[in-house]
Amino acid sequence: MVPSSSDTVFVDTLHLSATIGPDCWGKTRPQALSISVYLNLEPKYLVASGEADEVEKSVHYGLLTKKVTSLIRKKNEEDGWDGVDALVRDVAEEAFELGGECVQSVRVVVEVPKVILLASSYTVDTTLLAEHDQPNVPTTLQPSIRRPRERRPVAKKVEVKEVVVPVIIGVNPPERLAKQRVMTDLVFYERVGEDSVGHVRYAKVVDALVKNIEASEYLTLEKFVHELARAAFSAEKRIECVTLRARKPSALSFADFSGVEVTRRRQDYVF
Template identity: 50%
Template sequence: MGNLYCGISDIGHVTNEYLRKNPSVTDPDDARIAEDWEDEEAQDDEEILTSSKKSLAHYVVFVNTLHLAADVGPDCWGKSRLQPVEISVYLHLQSSFLTAAGQSDDVLDSVHYGHLSKAISAKVDRSSFNGIEKLVAVVAEEAFALAGEAVTEVRVVANLPKQILLAEGLHVDFTISKEGATPAARRVSVVDLVLPVLIGVNPPEREAKQRVITNIVFHERPGDRPLSAYPQIVADIVKNIDASAYLTLEKFVLEIVRTACLASDEIDSVTVRSQKPSALSFAHSSGVEITRRKIDFPRT
């Protein structure tokens, strides 16, 4: 009984303290409710902070831009032959490995990126694959085999600089988890597609075409299947642009987004970023970026 009395006294003391600090609150019941809310908010804040601290610990071993040659299908001239392939691979490892490798300063406690690059080169260089996605699968397989139980997921980025005739490259970016055999994320990017376009509202812009640099990011649905025919998709986009003229970049970009979203059933969303290097005298460029999902463009 004494314990219960002390508990009631403590509650009353806390409530009186809250009323003293918050003179606008006059009802003790309201004060108790407000105290409960504050306690719950403080607990939520602590849980969020704890969760964020846990998520900060991560450990990635990577090889950036390994230059190789492989036959992954037709190049920008439609010929199946060896073409340059630039491969980057990121091994996301268990956070406990960070502690061991960081404290011991011993390469044996980590994943040897030298061995990783040699293993990838041996499997990929001057080899033939039925599509770039098959090459990515081989790279991921080598990464999982080398890292063993330490790895949680592998991200592979392959750049084909000779795949799109008017662009700097075609990037294929897959993330594959250890639990799933199929890629959890599939992203394809057309990098720096340069096109002459009749665009702008000023009189000189209506008389001559100017360069427009466009980057397109396609987000595909997860799965293990051939990639969409991106060289043909880009060719269709270029054909549409050549036959049109625009007053604004907004119209230009949105038209590319629409065409790209509807180009394949496998494409879920598209981001297009276009810029005009000649628009402003003392700036690199002016630009517009738009992201849309396929559902934003219902088929008619």
């Protein structure tokens, strides 16, 4: 299928430091992180800039970088944010304010290496829609009188990379005697909407999954990921879908890894 016209201005992997709640050691302090911001514009909005070769007719990603950097510097002088979700909302608002009504949605990706102790990284990927008018407020009012409501995400996924846990797994007799390292990447697709209140504590979710793994034994990676998906849905009701990628570094002599990857929805299981 041929894609339709689309226009995006983005800043990729802006390296900063911000307070976003406790780190993996339970200490609340500034943490190193990276932020990527994608402004999805009205289709063909960038045609005018492209034809005139003038940045003034675009959304200036340099100004976007300055606004995000200034926001984080100011919040760091205060108490920071209570979690990544709050940071994402404020960064998205800066992007909507800069782009104006040409912005249809904003996608913010925040990667933090030190949130979950057993993982190499923790990434939150959130998309928020533009809402130019407040419902139930007459549009004849001046913009200064109309107050924007809090934007809610329309899509959110959380990726936890390279969770390494020793586990009894395998069909060969030696594999039943000693635990092997299994490296697992987890992608959680969270339910979003009016009924999604608060934010999911993914560090607790991963901790529950690790305890489940450590207490179990498996013959195959297929069984491993099947039960891990079930445990994820049991651990948090707002997780609607998961993608699990499990790898055994020691399974084959001449390959770095062998493994399986599955995607499962909550309705695939009976609870």
